[in-house]
Amino acid sequence: MNYCSHCGHTVRFAIPDGDDRPRFLCDACGTVHYQNPRIVAGTLPVAGERILLCRRAISPRKGFWTLPAGFMENAETVQEAALRETREEARAVVDDPTLYTLISLPHINQVYMIFLGDLDGDFAAGPESLEVELFDESQIPWDELAFPTIERTLRHFFDDRRRGTFELHLSQIGQEERERFFGSA
Amino acid sequence: MNYCSHCGHTVRFAIPDGDDRPRFLCDACGTVHYQNPRIVAGTLPVAGERILLCRRAISPRKGFWTLPAGFMENAETVQEAALRETREEARAVVDDPTLYTLISLPHINQVYMIFLGDLDGDFAAGPESLEVELFDESQIPWDELAFPTIERTLRHFFDDRRRGTFELHLSQIGQEERERFFGSA
Ligand SMILES: [Zn+2]
Ligand SMILES: [Zn+2]
Numbered sequence: 491m492n493y494c495s496h497c498g499h500t501v502r503f504a505i506p507d508g509d510d511r512p513r514f515l516c517d518a519c520g521t522v523h524y525q526n527p528r529i530v531a532g533t534l535p536v537a538g539e540r541i542l543l544c545r546r547a548i549s550p551r552k553g554f555w556t557l558p559a560g561f562m563e564n565a566e567t568v569q570e571a572a573l574r575e576t577r578e579e580a581r582a583v584v585d586d587p588t589l590y591t592l593i594s595l596p597h598i599n600q601v602y603m604i605f606l607g608d609l610d611g612d613f614a615a616g617p618e619s620l621e622v623e624l625f626d627e628s629q630i631p632w633d634e635l636a637f638p639t640i641e642r643t644l645r646h647f648f649d650d651r652r653r654g655t656f657e658l659h660l661s662q663i664g665q666e667e668r669e670r671f672f673g674s675a
Numbered sequence: 676m677n678y679c680s681h682c683g684h685t686v687r688f689a690i691p692d693g694d695d696r697p698r699f700l701c702d703a704c705g706t707v708h709y710q711n712p713r714i715v716a717g718t719l720p721v722a723g724e725r726i727l728l729c730r731r732a733i734s735p736r737k738g739f740w741t742l743p744a745g746f747m748e749n750a751e752t753v754q755e756a757a758l759r760e761t762r763e764e765a766r767a768v769v770d771d772p773t774l775y776t777l778i779s780l781p782h783i784n785q786v787y788m789i790f791l792g793d794l795d796g797d798f799a800a801g802p803e804s805l806e807v808e809l810f811d812e813s814q815i816p817w818d819e820l821a822f823p824t825i826e827r828t829l830r831h832f833f834d835d836r837r838r839g840t841f842e843l844h845l846s847q848i849g850q851e852e853r854e855r856f857f858g859s860a
Pocket of ligand 1: 495496497498499516517519
């Protein structure tokens, strides 16, 4: 950030009075430009023994497999965002979505929220997907997954299915695990 | 938003190619300025039969009672944000925080995440609180609560405590409920 989005003046990066961390400040109009984490919402669609994955048609991680997910927009709920992304990327509908993984990524200022639910009907590749397919556990392309959040969510799912119980998993992924994941891909 | 925060040129509000909703666009440097919901993280601290509330020293809703909660910052996890806000507003520590309510507020582009946990030790008013106190159910100042998310979280808590079971409550608060809440206060 170089300029004030409100008045166009240059900004400086400093700790405002009464605050405890630096922000982008505009001395001309007085605006403090806060920056906050973004939510990535999506689903894990289940069809019997199989789950749905999309192969990304766009960067980052073009060509890698992911769950349908994307940035939550203003004026929607988390659940609406997850279902919208599923519709857009996989042309798919998920019934009774339940929040399943909530993963903070403090190094990239994101919070993932993936909902588990049953795939209802057909699916097809949307404009951001090269292909969309169903996989059983033995077919999951573990070395070609797009993001560590997707790997973690799938591991929870198959573990929980073996145990026969699904619960919310709240966790975080730090810099070290990100490097391990992307280093190995 | 009037000016590009990257290059200082004026922006326009229009649907980018390949997108489906209007964004602030800079024709000079090509930046698309996305705007996304913000997370408000906090806790419901429990001390035996009583729960902790803070009376707000700042606007909005100065003088009204709330749970310790505030905007999640970059470079932290949701849980860290909830505990930091509890420390800042109530000088309090909460043990074993468990995600308890997750409430989307699509009309104001916020997502509340309140964690339930046991108050550990002492508490005191931080700079954003006029006072911090413990209340049992009969003492809750229902007509002086700051936000509908706080009212809903407290109602879930006392209902769940009567039933003897606490689960995650995922919901939304729309414009109508917001008007009912603020109209009646
Ligand atoms: Zn300014
Ligand atoms: Zn620009």
